[in-house]
Amino acid sequence: MPVLPQPSEPSIITLPPRTATVAYKADVLVVGGGPAGLGAALGAAWTGADVVLVERYGFLGGNATVSLVMPLMSFHTQRQLPTASDRTRLFPDDHGEGNPVVAGALKVFLDRLIKAGGAIAPSKSTGYTVPFDPEIFKLVALDMLDAAGVKFLFHSFASGVLGEYEPEAVIFETKSGPLVIAADAIVDCTGDGDIAIAAGAPYEVGRVEDGLVQPMTLMFRMVEFERPEFTAYIQQNPSQWRGVHGLWDLVQKASMAGDLDLPREDILFFGSAHKQEVSVNSTRVTNVLGTNVWDLSYAEWCSRRPEVQPDLEISCVTMFPGSKDSTLARVGSKCWRSETRLVLGDYPVDWRGCGHCPQV
Numbered sequence: 001m002p003v004l005p006q007p008s009e010p011s012i013i014t015l016p017p018r019t020a021t022v023a024y025k026a027d028v029l030v031v032g033g034g035p036a037g038l039g040a041a042l043g044a045a046w047t048g049a050d051v052v053l054v055e056r057y058g059f060l061g062g063n064a065t066v067s068l069v070m071p072l073m074s075f076h077t078q079r080q081l082p083t084a085s086d087r088t089r090l091f092p093d094d095h096g097e098g099n100p101v102v103a104g105a106l107k108v109f110l111d112r113l114i115k116a117g118g119a120i121a122p123s124k125s126t127g128y129t130v131p132f133d134p135e136i137f138k139l140v141a142l143d144m145l146d147a148a149g150v151k152f153l154f155h156s157f158a159s160g161v162l163g164e165y166e167p168e169a170v171i172f173e174t175k176s177g178p179l180v181i182a183a184d185a186i187v188d189c190t191g192d193g194d195i196a197i198a199a200g201a202p203y204e205v206g207r208v209e210d211g212l213v214q215p216m217t218l219m220f221r222m223v224e225f226e227r228p229e230f231t232a233y234i235q236q237n238p239s240q241w242r243g244v245h246g247l248w249d250l251v252q253k254a255s256m257a258g259d260l261d262l263p264r265e266d267i268l269f270f271g272s273a274h275k276q277e278v279s280v281n282s283t284r285v286t287n288v289l290g291t292n293v294w295d296l297s298y299a300e301w302c303s304r305r306p307e308v309q310p311d312l313e314i315s316c317v318t319m320f321p322g323s324k325d326s327t328l329a330r331v332g333s334k335c336w337r338s339e340t341r342l343v344l345g346d347y348p349v350d351w352r353g354c355g356h357c358p359q360v
């Protein structure tokens with residue numbers, strides 16, 4: 001395996017001191033331009049604050065646009081029993097039409113995205129998810145930051161914090177050398193807790209018994225997907241599809257013939273904002289942590305090496321129903337990490353914390 005191995009007994013050296021350019025002092029500094037960063041930056045700017053948003057890539061959206069994690073899953077409270085009426089719509093069938101729990105900036109953003117033709121409104125036919133176009137997502141997000149007066153800096157990776165008693169500024173690594181941005185309030189929207197951890201916040205990783213986190217995945221989009229052909233196959237083979245995943249027999253047949261080498265026994269297709277497009281999830285990399293550079297490199301190697309990616313594309317094109325004339329439109333720019341550090345606060349924001357906080 002060509003991935004540089006992690007040293008088992010690393011020797012540590014002290015780096016020379018360095019200088020940095022003080023780039024700005026803001027009321028609010030938001031680090032990370034995913035959905036959380038967008039909400040934080042827009043919300044703060046709409047109150048009249050002077051806001052800076054900094055992102056390591058050259059566009060906004062986080063997992064949604066970088067890793068093609070799509071559609072946006074349901075944000076409605078009620079769940080209903082799965083309906084068997086249309087088993088081939090390629091959206092989850094276990095999400096109900098309860099009350100939306102997304103409001104504020106992200107609700108405004110979704111409304112704008114739908115109006116711009118970049119998403120389909122949640123309804124029964126989308127399983128209450130929001131299928132979206134990642135490129136229009138990027139445009140609308142940037143346009144909304146512009147309109148709100150948020151200043152942004154791209155291609156800047158947050159590497160540390162400054163401040164004697166509490167974080168007062170963040171250090172960013174850039175092609176122009178290190179920059180420092182100070183702020184009265186710093187909002188960590190990196191998804192990994194990079195700023196909080198650098199500032200000394202306590203955190204946990206993985207499940208209690210073995211520290212393992214959820215696997216990583218590389219997603220891709222296929223265009224010119226023929227839905228009627230897919231539908232006909234599922235109608236003839238009703239045991240081969242459940243919600244958004246299946247095709248077990250075809251995967252097994254292709255694997256036994258040596259045509260396919262998937263680290264999973266099924267394949268997932270998600271409907272998109274475009275009729276002849278599907279978003280595909282067919283990889284699974286286990287025992288890796290998204291904040292470990294060696295693990296990240298290994299996950300990319302597992303998902304992109306020639307034996308996997310072209311095979312997968314060719315296999316999708318030749319063997320899966322609906323994909324005879326399909327082409328691979330885009331592969332995620334980065335493996336999608338589901339879970340890394342869990343920053344510990346007053347109470348967990350998950351099922352464990354529900355009883356402890358009236359807002360959860």
Ligand SMILES: Cc1cc2nc3c(=O)[nH]c(=O)nc-3n(C[C@H](O)[C@H](O)[C@H](O)COP(=O)(O)OP(=O)(O)OC[C@H]3O[C@@H](n4cnc5c(N)ncnc54)[C@H](O)[C@@H]3O)c2cc1C
Nearest residue numbers: 032033034035036056062063071072073157158190191338
């Ligand atoms: C198992 C699982 C499955 C999921 N499936 C779905 C799904 O199908 N559909 C769905 O809608 N959601 C899904 N989600 C949830 C979704 O991925 C997250 O809710 C969403 O990505 C969180 O947004 P965020 O802005 O907090 O983080 P992210 O989307 O990760 O955004 C973080 C941003 O910060 C930037 N960043 C990170 N570190 C730095 C740094 N040091 N310096 C500068 N910038 C930095 C990143 O580039 C990125 O733009 C799933 C989550 C899990 C755990």
